Amino acid sequence: xxxxxxxxxxxxxxxxxxxxxxxxxxxxxxxxxxxxxxxxxxxxxxxxxxxxxxxxxxxxxxxxxxxxxxxxxxxxxxxxxxxxxxxxxxxxxxxxxxxxxxxxxxxxxxxxxxxxxxxxxxxxxxxxxxxxxxxxxxxxxxxxxxxxxxxxxxxxxxxxxxxxxxxxxxxxxxxxxxxxxxxxxxxxxxxxxxxxxxxxxxxxxxxxxxxxxxxxxxxxxxxxxxxxxxxxxxxxxxxxxxxxxxxxxxxxxxxxxxxxxxxxxxxxxxxxxxxxxxxxxxxxxxxxxxxxxxxxxxxxxxxxxxxxxxxxxxxxxxxxxxxxxxxxxxxxxxxxxxxxxxxxxxxxxxxxxxxxxxxxxxxxxxxxxxxxxxxxxxxxxxxxxxxxxxxxxxxxxxxxxxxxxxxxxxxxxxxxxxxxxxxxxxxxxxxxxxxxxxxxxxxxxxxxxxxxxxxxxxxxxxxxxxxxxxxxxxxxxxxxxxxxxx
Amino acid sequence: xxxxxxxxxxxxxxxxxxxxxxxxxxxxxxxxxxxxxxxxxxxxxxxxxxxxxxxxxxxxxxxxxxxxxxxxxxxxxxxxxxxxxxxxxxxxxxxxxxxxxxxxxxxxxxxxxxxxxxxxxxxxxxxxxxxxxxxxxxxxxxxxxxxxxxxxxxxxxxxxxxxxxxxxxxxxxxxxxxxxxxxxxxxxxxxxxxxxxxxxxxxxxxxxxxxxxxxxx
Numbered sequence: 001x002x003x004x005x006x007x008x009x010x011x012x013x014x015x016x017x018x019x020x021x022x023x024x025x026x027x028x029x030x031x032x033x034x035x036x037x038x039x040x041x042x043x044x045x046x047x048x049x050x051x052x053x054x055x056x057x058x059x060x061x062x063x064x065x066x067x068x069x070x071x072x073x074x075x076x077x078x079x080x081x082x083x084x085x086x087x088x089x090x091x092x093x094x095x096x097x098x099x100x101x102x103x104x105x106x107x108x109x110x111x112x113x114x115x116x117x118x119x120x121x122x123x124x125x126x127x128x129x130x131x132x133x134x135x136x137x138x139x140x141x142x143x144x145x146x147x148x149x150x151x152x153x154x155x156x157x158x159x160x161x162x163x164x165x166x167x168x169x170x171x172x173x174x175x176x177x178x179x180x181x182x183x184x185x186x187x188x189x190x191x192x193x194x195x196x197x198x199x200x201x202x203x204x205x206x207x208x209x210x211x212x213x214x215x216x217x218x219x220x221x222x223x224x225x226x227x228x229x230x231x232x233x234x235x236x237x238x239x240x241x242x243x244x245x246x247x248x249x250x251x252x253x254x255x256x257x258x259x260x261x262x263x264x265x266x267x268x269x270x271x272x273x274x275x276x277x278x279x280x281x282x283x284x285x286x287x288x289x290x291x292x293x294x295x296x297x298x299x300x301x302x303x304x305x306x307x308x309x310x311x312x313x314x315x316x317x318x319x320x321x322x323x324x325x326x327x328x329x330x331x332x333x334x335x336x337x338x339x340x341x342x343x344x345x346x347x348x349x350x351x352x353x354x355x356x357x358x359x360x361x362x363x364x365x366x367x368x369x370x371x372x373x374x375x376x377x378x379x380x381x382x383x384x385x386x387x388x389x390x391x392x393x394x395x396x397x398x399x400x401x402x403x404x405x406x407x408x409x410x411x412x413x414x415x416x417x418x419x420x421x422x423x424x425x426x427x428x429x430x431x432x433x434x435x436x437x438x439x440x441x442x443x444x445x446x447x448x449x450x451x452x453x454x455x456x457x458x459x460x461x462x463x464x465x466x467x468x469x470x471x472x473x474x475x476x477x478x479x480x481x482x483x484x485x486x
Numbered sequence: 487x488x489x490x491x492x493x494x495x496x497x498x499x500x501x502x503x504x505x506x507x508x509x510x511x512x513x514x515x516x517x518x519x520x521x522x523x524x525x526x527x528x529x530x531x532x533x534x535x536x537x538x539x540x541x542x543x544x545x546x547x548x549x550x551x552x553x554x555x556x557x558x559x560x561x562x563x564x565x566x567x568x569x570x571x572x573x574x575x576x577x578x579x580x581x582x583x584x585x586x587x588x589x590x591x592x593x594x595x596x597x598x599x600x601x602x603x604x605x606x607x608x609x610x611x612x613x614x615x616x617x618x619x620x621x622x623x624x625x626x627x628x629x630x631x632x633x634x635x636x637x638x639x640x641x642x643x644x645x646x647x648x649x650x651x652x653x654x655x656x657x658x659x660x661x662x663x664x665x666x667x668x669x670x671x672x673x674x675x676x677x678x679x680x681x682x683x684x685x686x687x688x689x690x691x692x693x694x695x696x697x698x699x700x701x702x703x
Contacts, residue, residue: 385612385614386613387618387643390587392620393628393636397533400634462634471585472538472541473584474538474611
């Protein structure tokens with residue numbers, strides 16, 4: 001493959017990056033968030049909301065905050081909301097996935113169902129069919145753990161026996177029309193256990209999915225000894241990936257006794273943690289990275305991690321990590337009052353570099369990188385698109401885009417291609433960020449290698465898309481130029 | 487009768503395009519470096535510009551007369567979307583879907599050669615249909631080339647007189663070093679085909695009839 005003229009590298013965040021903060025109502029709001037659950041590239045914040053500090057019954061519900069407006073998500077009849085942050089997610093189309101409770105079975109076990117809100121309208125998903133347990137005599141409960149750009153959902157379903165003896169459980173990916181049940185890799189060390197102990201491992205609570213439909217899960221070790229999880233930890237956990245082909249692979253743990261993965265991005269980078277004390281861990285092409293004592297970390301598609309820095313059980317501040325370098329985040333002066341730091345944590349992060357800080361359930365802030373903006377020079381250039389080809393090695397659709405300065409003067413770089421309104425089936429791969437100050441907000445962009453655009457000189461680059469449905473890819477292009485944000 | 491009066495002279499002068507002319511190329515790739523390394527796959531992709539209904543089904547790429555220079559095709563492949571046929575019988579790729587693909591195993595000989603016949607209609611959305619060829623190893627992974635997606639051939643159907651043809655050789659450092667394929671416009675011999683002679687004869691007869699009609703009036 002030839003050298004890509006497009007730099008598929010993330011835009012670094014300068015150490016002197018400053019932020020502006022916008023307040024998001026806390027639990028005392030009417031309504032306001034008790035907890036922030038997720039943030040998308042459009043600046044929409046998904047949260048666990050209350051009314052005037054009343055967080056019980058119908059006064060607690062999921063809601064989306066956007067540009068100062070709080071919109072509760074309606075709860076379908078017969079279901080009720082139970083605050084479970086791990087069950088909720090929002091994608092860049094504003095589609096929300098969550099889990100609502102339908103009641104309990106005869107043993108008092110909660111029966112839940114997965115719900116998606118599209119444009120605020122809820123739809124209850126069917127429970128995943130598991131062949132061995134279909135038929136009468138079961139109560140079925142399902143939960144969601146994440147949603148990707150295409151609206152594919154990762155979740156799990158359990159068939160609880162209500163008189164018969166066999167139970168069934170499986171994690172799955174739902175693509176909008178069908179379920180793909182996910183395999184559980186049983187380490188060979190666990191296959192020779194005494195009767196009643198097999199398989200000796202179980203799935204961890206969380207799961208995550210990226211735009212390529214790769215799924216991150218965790219296998220918790222209850223009875224199986226090392227070496228598949230190195231000593232000395234026992235029991236321990238090991239994150240593993242499930243490809244669309246069904247193949248699985250465990251993440252290397254290095255010297256760790258165990259770890260739990262929480263997030264996977266389109267680069268295949270994984271964010272996780274181990275205890276105790278809690279350290280955040282990143283797996284990327286460079287191996288495994290220990291971010292040190294920390295908590296409440298969040299990773300974006302650039303591989304950046306924003307997190308709460310901890311030492312000796314005390315919160316020191318907040319950092320942004322990328323490619324092995326951690327940079328302190330300068331929170332606007334006066335945002336966190338004296339005595340509030342120890343209850344302040346990062347709660348979400350997006351590709352535009354925005355993140356949320358939560359001071360308990362009292363107050364929340366959306367922090368956005370500030371500074372000058374680049375210029376939209378789309379009217380000064382001619383853009384020519386090549387056709388698509390699917391690259392089996394990368395699993396991406398590739399396309400050549402050529403930009404030519406049609407004016408008489410050079411256009412000063414850096415030069416960025418921002419792709420607007422990408423069809424929901426597709427995601428741009430290897431992004432350098434998402435637009436924030438050049439509207440529309442939340443469009444992913446790439447940087448051209450060219451330092452500038454000289455008049456009449458075409459500059460080409462290859463763009464790559466993830467499109468697991470193999471269906472048409474459409475989008476608009478803006479060319480943004482010059483120093484400053486995008 | 488007026489339409490006929492116009493039509494017949496026009497036909498005689500060859501001015502009536504009954505359909506956009508297909509464009510023909512010959513393709514030849516020296517596969518000698520692959521000999522003795524097992525089987526590979528020919529991967530033929532034809533992707534629509536947008537996949538939108540208005541852009542579908544307006545181009546066709548036909549690939550015929552496959553030759554392997556002493557090698558051979560496996561006899562059966564995998565088709566997706568608007569792909570059909572085989573390396574033995576010829577492969578037809580229509581943009582009936584966004585993603586149209588045919589791939590089939592082959593045992594390399596000294597060359598991989600075939601004829602390409604394609605239409606050249608630009609899709610409305612500004613992204614052209616693209617026909618590409620790659621060689622896959624036995625695991626289904628592209629042999630690396632200097633193409634942006636490890637392809638040896640791009641044929642971009644961007645309208646105009648001819649498609650845009652680009653070829654690529656192996657990327658440096660790969661397991662195999664293949665030169666970029668040779669792709670040439672197909673130039674038929676100057677001898678008129680029988681069907682062409684028949685059309686000319688019919689047209690001349692038509693002109694003759696017109697003259698007689700005019701003379702009677």
